[in-house]
Structures are given as structure tokens and as C-alpha cells.
Amino acid sequence: MDQVNVGVIGFGTVGSGTVEILLKNRDIISDRVGSEIIVKKIADLDIVRDRGIALASDVLTTDPSEIIRDPSIDIVVELIGGLTAAKDFILKAMQAGKHVVTANKALLAECGEEIYSAAGKYGVSLAYEASVGGGIPVIRALREGLSANRIHTIMGILNGTSNYILTEMSKNALPYKKAVEEAIRFGYAEDPPTLDVNGTDAAHKLAILVSILFGVPVPFRSIYREGIECLTPDDIRFASEFGYCIKLLAIFRNLGDAIEARVHPAMVPLDHIMANVNGVYNAIYLEGDFVGPNLYYGYGAGKKPTGSSVVADLMHLSRQIRCGVSTLIPPLGYSRPGLMNIAVQPIEELQTSYYFRFSAKDTPGVLSKISGILGENGISIYSVIQKGRDMVGSVPVVMLTHEAKESSVIKALAHMKHLEVLTDKTITIRVEGSK
Numbered sequence: 001m002d003q004v005n006v007g008v009i010g011f012g013t014v015g016s017g018t019v020e021i022l023l024k025n026r027d028i029i030s031d032r033v034g035s036e037i038i039v040k041k042i043a044d045l046d047i048v049r050d051r052g053i054a055l056a057s058d059v060l061t062t063d064p065s066e067i068i069r070d071p072s073i074d075i076v077v078e079l080i081g082g083l084t085a086a087k088d089f090i091l092k093a094m095q096a097g098k099h100v101v102t103a104n105k106a107l108l109a110e111c112g113e114e115i116y117s118a119a120g121k122y123g124v125s126l127a128y129e130a131s132v133g134g135g136i137p138v139i140r141a142l143r144e145g146l147s148a149n150r151i152h153t154i155m156g157i158l159n160g161t162s163n164y165i166l167t168e169m170s171k172n173a174l175p176y177k178k179a180v181e182e183a184i185r186f187g188y189a190e191d192p193p194t195l196d197v198n199g200t201d202a203a204h205k206l207a208i209l210v211s212i213l214f215g216v217p218v219p220f221r222s223i224y225r226e227g228i229e230c231l232t233p234d235d236i237r238f239a240s241e242f243g244y245c246i247k248l249l250a251i252f253r254n255l256g257d258a259i260e261a262r263v264h265p266a267m268v269p270l271d272h273i274m275a276n277v278n279g280v281y282n283a284i285y286l287e288g289d290f291v292g293p294n295l296y297y298g299y300g301a302g303k304k305p306t307g308s309s310v311v312a313d314l315m316h317l318s319r320q321i322r323c324g325v326s327t328l329i330p331p332l333g334y335s336r337p338g339l340m341n342i343a344v345q346p347i348e349e350l351q352t353s354y355y356f357r358f359s360a361k362d363t364p365g366v367l368s369k370i371s372g373i374l375g376e377n378g379i380s381i382y383s384v385i386q387k388g389r390d391m392v393g394s395v396p397v398v399m400l401t402h403e404a405k406e407s408s409v410i411k412a413l414a415h416m417k418h419l420e421v422l423t424d425k426t427i428t429i430r431v432e433g434s435k
């Protein structure tokens, strides 16, 4: 049987999941592909820790260049994450004529142009299923299964860690910090988890998905992003009193002359399609002009699901190698470069409903001061909850508004900074989906 040799750079969570699948499912993998996929070398700084996988003594190395320089290695799998070193390894591997598989969403979102054009220049394939949605094959869906469509909407829960944290805060009343610690312990979170909780990881993934839609890398910095760090169990409780839950959503909409591309906590009605996506699960809902709605759901993080995506890429590339094809599908799925200049609508232009939690002194006239400023800025209140005097110092005043423009909200909140009856930062959450 033909043999495809693979070098893996990075033997952490996803690296060990990948190698485990290749070994345990070796029979069906080779039967399906028609070639044996052999892990020839694995490079990692730590080659001492026991990953519970039996490997021949010459497989592990601390030197990635042993992989890149080895002419018998056909495919390099980059699983170290981060930007600088990972980019260097990928570019060198491509230059050496090797196909590349990566799970590195940050690198693709921030330096995609360089990586995609290097793949073209050196005539190699780039596969990155594991970069978005863990074990959900959404990249394959967009590049292949849905490629006949113009996709006009994507709504996703794309970060397993933050979804896990919000679920634990909501279902088990776990404090934010404790929920973060658990996510790290289960291997869902990046280390440190900053990019998971501040919306950057989900924005990286959204950037990759949107780039595939248009065949050109979307400028990552133009994607608005906001995280879950300021949310408290109180917000989750108030949201549920209004009939909503809180999710970190990644949203894309094609507006015709511009696109919406944003990541932020959003209140969604309890019967919304995203409301029951809990724990480390991810979900991606999308709509195409001919296919209509599609929904994908599965584990968005973790060694086995993410390893499953890496191995699927290895199988795809091994089939190509077996058939003597260097690139069947270009990185962004366009054989001619997409020509569209992607203009991302500034967040100030957004029109939606809002949740506000004001921390206010419990004195007469507070509500009228707040509603006065909202009214002056054209923001109309839909519903108010004000909790009683059981709270020391200040009380939460919680509101849902009718639709308003984000620029008006920004102005109103700036104005309220001067109100001495407000004792803390106001929490704002956009509402997605009507009830």
C-alpha cells in the first residue's frame, strides 16, 4: 500500500489527539484513503511528558527543522499556535514543497494573505478544518458542500471556552473565575484564556469563515469584538427574567454594499436556535441563496474533536497525493482570486435593541435622569426591572430598549458618565433575534 509520511509540530492537546486517532483508527483510515498515513516525526519542546501514546523511540524530536528538512515527509501539521514561530515553520514547510495542515486560527485570520499566497507560489495545499469549530466540518461545508451558494448570513457560537463559562455561570451559578479555571482544566481554553474570553478567538474564526465566502482575506482589525469578562451572574439572571439567555455570538450578514462582521455577547430569546447550545458545544447557523438555512453543531474544542478535523484534512491531502494532484481546492476555495473589496460596516451603524444594567444610587429621580438621557438620544425603553433595597450601596436598574442606533447608545452612555447617581460602569448587551 502507498504510504504518506507526516510530521507533526506541536504535541500538546490537539497534537496528541491527532496522533491517537491516526493510531487507533489506522485500519479504517487506510481503507478509506488507499494509503497508510504514517507519523514519521513529532516535534515539541517537551518530549518527556507521557501522553499515553506508544511511539517508536526515533519519532520524537525537539527540533522542528528535522521535519521540515526531511524529504520523505509529505505533509507538515502545525499545532503550536501563535503567530511568529508557527508562520515561520509553515512558510518553510511550503517552500520545501510540503502540504500543510494547521489549526492555527490566529495565524490565518491575521496573516492569511501571506500563507495563502505562499501555498499558491509553492504549489502546495493548505488545509485548516480544525481552525474553526473544533470537530465540526464547517470549512469543508463552505469550501465544498455549499460552494454553489452565496452565503448571506452566518451566526455562530464559535468559542467553546466562553460558551462553557456562560453555561456554568447560568446553569450551576458558578462564579466567572471558577468557570474559567474549569475550562482550562478540561483543556478547552487557550493558555492564557484571554483570547477566548475577550472575543478575539471567535473573531479569528469568523474572519476565516467570511474570507472563504469572498475568496479574499477579510481585514481582521475591522471585525468588531467584545468579550464576556464584564458579565456577571446577575446579568444572566436579569436576561432570563426578560426571557433571554446570553451567548457570545459571531455574526456575519451581507448587506450588499458592506458586510456586518462582529463578535460580542448577545441576548437571544430562550427559544432561539442558539439558546440551547451549551457547554463546550459550538453551533454555526448559515443561510445560502439556494440551499436556504443550514445548521452545524458539535464539540468546538478538545483534543479528540479537534484531532478528528486534523486527521480528516490529512486524509484529504493523502488522497490528493495518491492521485498525483498538488492542489485540488485552493485555500479560500476560489481558483480565480475573489475581487471583492470587503467593507465591514462600523459598529456605530448597527441598529438593534439593547439591554442596559445601570448601577445606581437608590435615590428619588434616578430613573427619570436615565430615561431622560436615553430619550434625548432617541432611545425608547421597552421594559424596566428595578430591584429593591436589599442591595448595599447601589441598586441595579435594568432596561430593555426598542431598536436604536449604536451611535446613539454610545452618545447616551458618554453623557451618563457625568451622572453622579450612577456608581459603576454600565453594562450593555445587544439583543439578537426578536421574541
Ligand code: HSE
Binding pocket: 131, 133, 134, 158, 159, 160, 161, 162, 188, 189, 190, 196, 201, 300, 301, 302
Ligand atoms: N479555545 C478554543 C475554544 C479551542 O474554546 O473554542 C478551539 O479553537
